[in-house]
Amino acid sequence: MKRIAIPRRRFLRGFFQGSAVFVGLPLFDYLLDGNGAALACGGAIPRRFGLFFWGNGNRPDQWTPASDGADYALTEELAPLVNVKSKICVVSGLAVKVDNVVPHLSGAAGLLSGYDLVSSDGNDTMGAATIDQIIAAEIGADTLYASIQTAATNCSGMSYNGPNSRNPPETDPYTLYEKLFGPTFREPGEEGVVDPTLGLRRSVLDSVMGDIATLQSKLGAADKARLDQHLTGVRELEERLAKLEEDPPSLESCARPDSEPEASYPDEDGRPQISARSRAMVDMLAMAMACDQTRVFGHYLTDPVSNPLFPGASAGHHNLTHDEPGEQPEVHAITVQIMEEFAYLLEKFDSIPEADGTLLDNCAILGTTEVSLGQTHDITEIPVVIGGSACGTIQTGLHYRSYTADNASKLMLTLMRSMDILATGFGDPASEAYSEDSLTEIEA
Amino acid sequence: MTPVAVPYSAVPLALLLLACDPAPDRAAPEAVRGEAPAFTAQPPVLRRLTYAQYQSTVAALFGEGLVIPAELEPDTRVSGLYAVGASVTSISSLGVERYEADAFDIAEQVLADESRRSALVPCTPASTIDSDCARAVLADLGPRAWRRPLESDELDRLVGIADTAAATLDDFDQGLAYALAALLQSPHFLFRPEPGEDDPERPGERRYTAYEMASRLSYFLWNTMPDAELFAAAADGSLLTTEGLAAQVDRLLADERAREGMAAFITDTWMLSDLDDLTKDPAIYTYMSDGLGASARQQTLLDAEAIVFDDDGDFRSILTTRATHLDRTLAALYDVPAPAREGFGATTLPESGGRRGLLGQVSFLALQSHATSTSVTRRGIFVREVLLCQALPSPPAGLNTSIPETTEETPTMRDRVAQHLEDPSCAACHNYMDPIGLGFENFDGIGRWRTTENEVEIDASGDLDGVDFDDAWALSAAIADHSAFAPCVNKTLYAYAQGRVGGEGEDDIVDWHAEGFAVEDYRLKFLLRDIATGQAFRTAGVAE
Numbered sequence: 003m004k005r006i007a008i009p010r011r012r013f014l015r016g017f018f019q020g021s022a023v024f025v026g027l028p029l030f031d032y033l034l035d036g037n038g039a040a041l042a043c044g045g046a047i048p049r050r051f052g053l054f055f056w057g058n059g060n061r062p063d064q065w066t067p068a069s070d071g072a073d074y075a076l077t078e079e080l081a082p083l084v085n086v087k088s089k090i091c092v093v094s095g096l097a098v099k100v101d102n103v104v105p106h107l108s109g110a111a112g113l114l115s116g117y118d119l120v121s122s123d124g125n126d127t128m129g130a131a132t133i134d135q136i137i138a139a140e141i142g143a144d145t146l147y148a149s150i151q152t153a154a155t156n157c158s159g160m161s162y163n164g165p166n167s168r169n170p171p172e173t174d175p176y177t178l179y180e181k182l183f184g185p186t187f188r189e190p191g192e193e194g195v196v197d198p199t200l201g202l203r204r205s206v207l208d209s210v211m212g213d214i215a216t217l218q219s220k221l222g223a224a225d226k227a228r229l230d231q232h233l234t235g236v237r238e239l240e241e242r243l244a245k246l247e248e249d250p251p252s253l254e255s256c257a258r259p260d261s262e263p264e265a266s267y268p269d270e271d272g273r274p275q276i277s278a279r280s281r282a283m284v285d286m287l288a289m290a291m292a293c294d295q296t297r298v299f300g301h302y303l304t305d306p307v308s309n310p311l312f313p314g315a316s317a318g319h320h321n322l323t324h325d326e327p328g329e330q331p332e333v334h335a336i337t338v339q340i341m342e343e344f345a346y347l348l349e350k351f352d353s354i355p356e357a358d359g360t361l362l363d364n365c366a367i368l369g370t371t372e373v374s375l376g377q378t379h380d381i382t383e384i385p386v387v388i389g390g391s392a393c394g395t396i397q398t399g400l401h402y403r404s405y406t407a408d409n410a411s412k413l414m415l416t417l418m419r420s421m422d423i424l425a426t427g428f429g430d431p432a433s434e435a436y437s438e439d440s441l442t443e444i445e446a
Numbered sequence: 447m448t449p450v451a452v453p454y455s456a457v458p459l460a461l462l463l464l465a466c467d468p469a470p471d472r473a474a475p476e477a478v479r480g481e482a483p484a485f486t487a488q489p490p491v492l493r494r495l496t497y498a499q500y501q502s503t504v505a506a507l508f509g510e511g512l513v514i515p516a517e518l519e520p521d522t523r524v525s526g527l528y529a530v531g532a533s534v535t536s537i538s539s540l541g542v543e544r545y546e547a548d549a550f551d552i553a554e555q556v557l558a559d560e561s562r563r564s565a566l567v568p569c570t571p572a573s574t575i576d577s578d579c580a581r582a583v584l585a586d587l588g589p590r591a592w593r594r595p596l597e598s599d600e601l602d603r604l605v606g607i608a609d610t611a612a613a614t615l616d617d618f619d620q621g622l623a624y625a626l627a628a629l630l631q632s633p634h635f636l637f638r639p640e641p642g643e644d645d646p647e648r649p650g651e652r653r654y655t656a657y658e659m660a661s662r663l664s665y666f667l668w669n670t671m672p673d674a675e676l677f678a679a680a681a682d683g684s685l686l687t688t689e690g691l692a693a694q695v696d697r698l699l700a701d702e703r704a705r706e707g708m709a710a711f712i713t714d715t716w717m718l719s720d721l722d723d724l725t726k727d728p729a730i731y732t733y734m735s736d737g738l739g740a741s742a743r744q745q746t747l748l749d750a751e752a753i754v755f756d757d758d759g760d761f762r763s764i765l766t767t768r769a770t771h772l773d774r775t776l777a778a779l780y781d782v783p784a785p786a787r788e789g790f791g792a793t794t795l796p797e798s799g800g801r802r803g804l805l806g807q808v809s810f811l812a813l814q815s816h817a818t819s820t821s822v823t824r825r826g827i828f829v830r831e832v833l834l835c836q837a838l839p840s841p842p843a844g845l846n847t848s849i850p851e852t853t854e855e856t857p858t859m860r861d862r863v864a865q866h867l868e869d870p871s872c873a874a875c876h877n878y879m880d881p882i883g884l885g886f887e888n889f890d891g892i893g894r895w896r897t898t899e900n901e902v903e904i905d906a907s908g909d910l911d912g913v914d915f916d917d918a919w920a921l922s923a924a925i926a927d928h929s930a931f932a933p934c935v936n937k938t939l940y941a942y943a944q945g946r947v948g949g950e951g952e953d954d955i956v957d958w959h960a961e962g963f964a965v966e967d968y969r970l971k972f973l974l975r976d977i978a979t980g981q982a983f984r985t986a987g988v989a990e
Contacts, residue, residue, distance in 0.1 A: 105841055125534060169538050198615065235542035271727075305875060
């Protein structure tokens with residue numbers, strides 16, 4: 003669909019008359035303990051989780067470092083991450099333990115939810131909530147957004163709250179800007195106005211919630227559940243509007259971005275502007291995290307099975323993974339480009355100071371994809387890079403290799419625990435993908 | 447659930463025929479196919495308005511020309527149709543946010559435009575808060591937006607929202623905007639609930655209510671909300687009678703909006719909205735341009751409209767006709783004279799060319815190809831799955847799917863595919879699709895005609911389920927004549943109408959509609975009418 007650029011919420015912006023003024027908290031209160039000393043991890047500074055996802059896998063033979071442990075050398079495909087090498091953990095050899103029935107999508111479902119893909123009538127959906135939403139449900143309640151999903155191409159994304167309950171990503175940088183830094187945004191300490199429309203909008207949402215309940219009483223179980231998701235979304239929006247009436251948290255690096263992004267990133271010579279669009283999104287995501295608007299994000303460079311023409315490539319990415327013969331130099335070059343975008347994200351997060359470290363230090367950002375060797379849809383050897391140590395809970399500067407095809411769900415449990423979430427297991431208890439053990443080898 | 451068997455004797459179809467308009471030299475379809483068979487009524491579905499329906503419904507409520515933001519909750523295809531996906535999708539947190547912003551956006555546009563506003567607000571507010579005036583607006587708009595009469599407490603609540611907002615903002619119109627936003631964000635607007643009611647004429651069975659039928663008909667046949675006359679037929683109950691239903695279906699089909707409705711069906715079933723994202727490498731395909739996808743869709747829709755509405759002809763000819771509509775972009779790509787200087791004009795493709803029907807159009811040839819090459823597999827899958835309703839399994843995981851390189855020994859796709867199909871694990875499925883795709887190899891990845899690949903002549907011959915063909919034109923004719931094609935049109939239209947695929951216990955009734963389609967010379971207009979007036983379209987099952 004083509005976007006028609008129209009200024010959003012101009013209606014609401016017109017409603018600010020008759021409003022009161024109030025003043026924000028002094029800067030940095032949020033970050034200081036009683037003695038004025040900066041608080042490190044685990045105190046006032048929240049931990050955050052991110053997912054950096056790309057589609058179509060990689061070439062494990064060209065990706066995986068030759069040696070493991072702390073003294074490993076980056077391969078050509080991982081080389082873009084050199085500037086943050088001490089802040090990442092490369093994990094290789096993990097296997098997704100669900101039945102690989104539907105190429106690409108079974109892997110995505112098994113990896114991110116620990117459940118089998120649910121497929122019927124040409125409709126493929128996750129069987130359960132994905133890792134980002136499991137984490138958001140635990141750590142996302144205090145922020146404006148439980149999670150933010152973004153995409154650099156026209157992705158559907160892989161974030162689900164349950165079957166057919168997908169969280170689609172924002173694909174337009176300008177829309178994301180309006181959402182995060184539009185009229186309702188205030189920098190810490192910035193004077194604000196009590197916007198009378200917020201309360202009115204909430205009363206409208208109350209009415210909508212009443213309508214949902216009325217309608218639910220007339221429906222079957224499956225449709226009731228669908229409206230439960232609608233209800234959750236309405237309630238979240240209502241809570242967000244309530245939070246907008248409070249002062250924003252005083253985080254030291256939180257600031258309005260210097261400029262608005264372009265309104266659109268049209269294809270150039272038939273090729274999507276993947277890099278430019280991704281970076282525009284990432285800049286805003288980093289600031290949204292620094293401003294504590296959310297503590298969970300998912301950023302999709304591309305979707306599983308997606309077929310964009312990357313710069314320099316002679317065919318779409320998915321095509322090349324299947325059709326390119328031999329060592330697949332074009333697939334290799336695309337993987338390098340993907341890692342350059344992941345590196346941009348990690349370096350951006352690492353450039354934002356927080357207490358005595360950086361934003362990245364307080365995050366665990368999972369970089370991964372739904373298959374390993376795209377050519378065969380293999381789901382053993384899933385490539386994983388974790389950026390950030392989540393406040394020192396995950397080891398970095400490490401290549402950990404599983405020689406026993408460890409269950410990828412162990413990694414998910416580690417990520418949950420790095421967010422201080424007490425969980426007994428990850429995945430479908432009735433399936434081989436279930437794990438009650440975490441990947442202790444990379445935990446600090 | 448309890449299956450509800452509908453005995454055919456309870457279906458007074460003879461009455462339908464009175465209102466029908468059979469060609470004089472043709473027997474009534476019942477003479478051939480008999481009375482409608484029994485079927486098992488299926489649980490009702492809850493459809494979310496698709497993006498297109500949201501747009502068309504807002505236009506019907508407030509007039510054409512409003513700017514609807516392009517980003518809403520995305521539609522999902524199930525069984526190949528957004529119309530079926532609408533019955534399983536919900537609304538995400540992001541969707542809630544977008545629907546809220548858009549509701550206020552629309553409210554603002556409506557109230558800022560004097561002619562739209564005066565159509566909506568029949569009274570002059572006596573003061574900032576004028577409950578009576580707000581009530582007058584909402585008592586008219588509310589039932590239209592929610593496609594049913596409002597309960598009195600629902601209307602009271604909306605008026606309350608308007609009054610409170612008017613008081614807070616000290617402005618009647620701004621208050622009204624909040625009530626409009628409440629209407630447009632409600633699940634009663636965004637979804638199409640059809641729980642049904644007990645059928646007093648058939649104890650133990652359920653039917654859709656009159657208002658539910660009004661929406662079922664209008665979204666099926668027009669892809670938008672009911673108009674005043676359809677609402678009136680719901681209000682006076684005539685829509686629940688066989689004669690009243692037939693009269694409304696005939697009226698709807700005679701209306702210009704039926705063309706939009708059919709275009710929505712064609713767009714959905716042939717995935718023409720994907721043409722918005724048509725990607726081609728312009729270095730390889732020099733005929734690629736920004737507007738090509740939209741032009742291609744327009745060609746296909748105009749051709750279908752001509753067959754279905756202007757000619758009321760055999761729908762299968764959509765695959766074989768040389769009569770088409772082109773603009774300059776497409777005429778250049780097809781290498782034929784442009785019939786019009788501006789926009790589209792009707793024309794006939796040359797008899798000598800290999801280009802005929804849908805499968806000679808960019809809508810199929812370019813869409814079912816890759817960005818830098820053709821795809822015999824994608825083209826074959828489209829024919830099997832979309833045109834013939836033959837399900838193909840997903841490729842098994844763990845196979846090496848690479849196809850051989852172009853070499854001197856394998857200059858054409860046929861050579862390369864032959865090598866690929868030496869692997870029996872590939873051949874098992876690819877033999878169903880690739881040979882079909884090879885039949886279209888005279889068209890490159892954007893749909894330009896070519897006779898050679900790598901300077902070797904292309905062999906586009908093959909056989910489709912036992913019927914030999916020499917080229918794309920003969921293949922298209924073989925598909926049009928295939929025993930699965932017309933039943934597939936029927937099956938897809940039935941799923942589109944019901945918002946779900948035919949369920950258990952519905953095979954006979956679906957086949958019965960297909961028989962009628964055949965008896966009536968494959969006129970789609972007949973089939974639209976047959977399904978819309980059919981008992982299965984009127985009978986609700988029990989919610990599970």
